[in-house]
Amino acid sequence: MEITGKVAVVTGGASGVGRALCLGLADRGAAGVVVCDIDREGAAKVAAEIEAGQGGTGGHRAIAVHADVSKEADVQALVASAEALGPVGLFFSNAGIIVAGGPEASDEAWARIWAINVQSHIYVARTVLPGMLARGGGYLEITASAAGLLTQLGSAPYAVTKHAAVALAEWLAITYGDQGIVVSCLCPQAFTSNLLNTSRRELGEEELPAAEDWSGGSAQAAVDGVLTSDQVAAATLDAIGTEQFLILPHPDVATYERRRADDRARWLRGMRRMQARLSGQAQA
Numbered sequence: 001m002e003i004t005g006k007v008a009v010v011t012g013g014a015s016g017v018g019r020a021l022c023l024g025l026a027d028r029g030a031a032g033v034v035v036c037d038i039d040r041e042g043a044a045k046v047a048a049e050i051e052a053g054q055g056g057t058g059g060h061r062a063i064a065v066h067a068d069v070s071k072e073a074d075v076q077a078l079v080a081s082a083e084a085l086g087p088v089g090l091f092f093s094n095a096g097i098i099v100a101g102g103p104e105a106s107d108e109a110w111a112r113i114w115a116i117n118v119q120s121h122i123y124v125a126r127t128v129l130p131g132m133l134a135r136g137g138g139y140l141e142i143t144a145s146a147a148g149l150l151t152q153l154g155s156a157p158y159a160v161t162k163h164a165a166v167a168l169a170e171w172l173a174i175t176y177g178d179q180g181i182v183v184s185c186l187c188p189q190a191f192t193s194n195l196l197n198t199s200r201r202e203l204g205e206e207e208l209p210a211a212e213d214w215s216g217g218s219a220q221a222a223v224d225g226v227l228t229s230d231q232v233a234a235a236t237l238d239a240i241g242t243e244q245f246l247i248l249p250h251p252d253v254a255t256y257e258r259r260r261a262d263d264r265a266r267w268l269r270g271m272r273r274m275q276a277r278l279s280g281q282a283q284a
C-alpha cells in the first residue's frame with residue numbers, strides 16, 4: 001500500500017519505534033501524521049519535529065493527540081481528531097508496556113498490560129475499521145513482538161499479551177483481507193527504546209522489571225542483536241509497500257518459530273537451557 005498522500009495514525013508515537021514510525025511516515029510522504037500518546041508533551045514534541053521538517057525534507061502536517069489507548073472513548077476521540085486531517089488510511093496500533101514476573105504479578109499489573117497490549121488493539125479495530133471498510137480499503141499495523149510468536153523469558157504477562165495480539169492480527173487479516181483491509185503484525189526482538197522506563201511510569205516501581213531481574217529477559221532478546229528504533233520502523237514501513245503480514249526485523253525469528261512448531265518439546269527444552277544459562281550469567 002502507498003504511504004504517499006495518506007493520513008496515518010501512530011499510537012505510542014512519542015517514543016521508541018512509534019516516534020520513528022511518525023518521522024518515517026512524514027519522510028515517506030504521508031499527507032498527515034497523527035502522533036498519539038499518553039505522554040502529552042512527548043507527542044507534541046514529535047508532532048512539532050515533523051512540522052518543522054525533521055530530516056530536512058520540509059515541513060509536513062502533523063498533530064499530537066493525547067490518549068490512553070486502553071480507554072475506548074480515548075480511541076474514538078483519537079480517530080475523530082485524526083479525521084480532521086482526512087480519512088485515516090494507515091493506523092499503527094503500537095503502544096505497549098512490559099511487566100516482569102509470572103502468575104504472581106499483581107492483578108493490577110495483569111489488568112493494565114492486558115488493557116494496553118491487547119484491548120487497545122480491539123478498540124482500534126472496532127473504531128477504525130468501519131470507515132476503512134466503507135472506503136474500500138485501509139491498513140492496520142499491530143505491534144506485537146517476537147515474544148508473541150515464541151515467548152518472553154522473565155515475563156509471562158508480556159508473552160501472553162503479545163501472543164494475543166498476534167492472534168488478533170491474524171484473525172483480522174483473515175476476516176477483512178478480502179475487503180481491502182491490509183493487516184501487518186510487527187514482531188521484533190530487542191531494539192533500543194524507552195520501554196522499561198515507560199512501563200515503570202505506567203505501572204509503578206513495584207511491578208518493574210528491576211534491572212537485575214530483567215537481565216535474563218533482555219539478554220534472551222539480545223541474542224540476535226539489538227536493533228535501533230529507526231531500523232525497526234524502516235523495516236515496518238518497507239513492509240507496507242509489499243503488504244507483508246508478518247514483519248520480522250530480526251529474520252532469525254522465522255527459523256525459531258518453525259523449530260517451535262516442528263518439535264514443541266525440543267523447543268521447550270532449549271528455552272529452559274537458555275533460561276538457566278542467562279540466569280547463571282545474571283548471578284555471575
Ligand SMILES: NC(=O)c1ccc[n+]([C@@H]2O[C@H](COP(=O)([O-])OP(=O)(O)OC[C@H]3O[C@@H](n4cnc5c(N)ncnc54)[C@H](O)[C@@H]3O)[C@@H](O)[C@H]2O)c1
Pocket residue numbers: 011012013014015016017018036037038039042067068069070094095096097116143144145146187188189190191192193194195196198199202229
Ligand atoms: N523495545 C523492544 O525491544 C521491543 C521489542 C518487541 C516489541 N516491542 C513493542 O514495541 C512497541 C513500542 O514500544 P517501544 O519499545 O518503542 O517503547 P517506548 O516505551 O519507547 O514507546 C512506547 C510508547 O507507548 C506509550 N504508551 C504506553 N502506554 C500507553 C497508553 N495506555 N496509551 C497511549 N500511549 C501509551 C508510551 O508513553 C511510549 O511513548 C510496544 O508495543 C512494545 O511492546 C518492543
